Amino acid sequence: MPLNLPDRERLVYQEGRAPAAHLDLLHAAGFRAAGAAQRLGVFDTLAEHGPQSAKGLAARLRCDQRALTILARVLVDFGYLTESVDDGTDAVWDNTPASAAFLSDGTPDTYALVFSFWQRVLFDHWDRLEETVRSGTPAADFYRWLEEHPDTLREFQTMLTRQSRMLAPELIDLVPVPAGPARLLDVGGGHAGYSVAFCRRHPQLRATVLDLAGALATGTQAIGEAGLVDRIVPYEWDILSPEPIPGPPADVVLLFNIVHGYRPEQNARLLRRVVAATAPGGTVALVEPVDDPAPAGSVSGDAFVKLFSLNLLHGQGGQAYPYGEIAGWLREVGLVDVRQAALTASPNDRLILATRPVAG
Numbered sequence: 001m002p003l004n005l006p007d008r009e010r011l012v013y014q015e016g017r018a019p020a021a022h023l024d025l026l027h028a029a030g031f032r033a034a035g036a037a038q039r040l041g042v043f044d045t046l047a048e049h050g051p052q053s054a055k056g057l058a059a060r061l062r063c064d065q066r067a068l069t070i071l072a073r074v075l076v077d078f079g080y081l082t083e084s085v086d087d088g089t090d091a092v093w094d095n096t097p098a099s100a101a102f103l104s105d106g107t108p109d110t111y112a113l114v115f116s117f118w119q120r121v122l123f124d125h126w127d128r129l130e131e132t133v134r135s136g137t138p139a140a141d142f143y144r145w146l147e148e149h150p151d152t153l154r155e156f157q158t159m160l161t162r163q164s165r166m167l168a169p170e171l172i173d174l175v176p177v178p179a180g181p182a183r184l185l186d187v188g189g190g191h192a193g194y195s196v197a198f199c200r201r202h203p204q205l206r207a208t209v210l211d212l213a214g215a216l217a218t219g220t221q222a223i224g225e226a227g228l229v230d231r232i233v234p235y236e237w238d239i240l241s242p243e244p245i246p247g248p249p250a251d252v253v254l255l256f257n258i259v260h261g262y263r264p265e266q267n268a269r270l271l272r273r274v275v276a277a278t279a280p281g282g283t284v285a286l287v288e289p290v291d292d293p294a295p296a297g298s299v300s301g302d303a304f305v306k307l308f309s310l311n312l313l314h315g316q317g318g319q320a321y322p323y324g325e326i327a328g329w330l331r332e333v334g335l336v337d338v339r340q341a342a343l344t345a346s347p348n349d350r351l352i353l354a355t356r357p358v359a360g
């Protein structure tokens with residue numbers, strides 16, 4: 001959390017009388033320290049048991065008291081914990097309101113998952129970032145790295161499922177689906193959250209979810225829990241393989257959060273196969289965090305899209321693309337009526353729709 005600098009100290013950095021990069025160093029260290037606290041269970045334990053003395057918290061977390069005290073004092077400075085004194089002898093720590101609201105697992109809007117996921121990404125996956133930038137090709141393989149880190153893969157899938165719950169109500173209103181029996185293809189739809197939402201809304205719709213085995217494990221479970229095993233089929237298929245998309249043409253093809261993983265020429269190849277898998281008159285629907293300024297003009301939102309782009313480049317060779325570039329690819333593969341809609345639930349994401357012409 002940002003250090004609360006008094007004006008006179010902030011000015012020293014703003015006016016270039018001290019290296020402002022030092023503040024970045026402090027914040028990176030504070031972020032890393034808070035990640036350790038999260039994994040040790042500091043925020044969850046304080047949320048569950050209330051304020052704790054140094055001795056009590058060390059005992060609950062099975063930590064060395066002196067070491068935990070050194071960590072906690074960093075967390076106090078960075079606004080993660082409050083500290084008071086118990087009978088003048090022992091420190092007593094509690095979550096600050098911000099930690100209580102967002103960093104413990106028990107709260108409904110918890111940010112804990114996102115916080116933990118990005119700790120792993122920045123301090124492990126980004127290890128060879130400069131190699132990626134030097135060569136222009138990804139030095140890491142994001143999905144292989146996820147497979148090697150099952151806890152982080154679970155966090156990633158849970159974040160995507162949560163995002164699907166947030167966006168699906170708006171998307172099922174905006175994506176046209178034929179009224180009668182129809183077929184949906186969910187390309188890279190792993191967790192199956194969107195296929196489940198569309199099939200619930202359209203009782204005559206059947207869906208196929210295409211993805212890699214690891215992601216399909218989450219999807220298969222979600223399909224079972226939704227009671228939709230007779231209407232949604234998980235199918236293992238590699239986007240990068242030269243094979244055509246399996247099965248008969250679909251009336252709706254979802255390509256949600258997929259093209260940002262790939263380079264433009266890979267997307268052109270993928271989109272050609274998507275068109276071949278779309279029935280004449282059918283709809284291709286993309287959801288993407290576009291690299292255009294958000295309509296609401298959020299500085300932190302725009303900064304996040306740029307950081308996200310760097311992660312995509314490093315792990316897959318992709319990036320967040322501007323809407324105009326994606327629309328150009330869609331037209332180039334013969335799709336028409338290309339249009340976009342803002343999503344109120346997520347200002348940096350857009351729904352992009354296109355139609356396969358009836359003839360052609």
Ligand SMILES: C[S@@+](CC[C@H](N)C(=O)[O-])C[C@H]1O[C@@H](n2cnc3c(N)ncnc32)[C@H](O)[C@@H]1O
Binds near residue numbers: 161190191210256
């Ligand atoms: C960013 S997630 C998007 C998931 C879902 N469509 C959504 O919007 O929530 C990208 C998905 O593509 C899948 N994926 C990555 N590489 C793939 C590949 N080579 N073949 C098939 N699926 C792949 C991932 O497993 C993951 O489920």
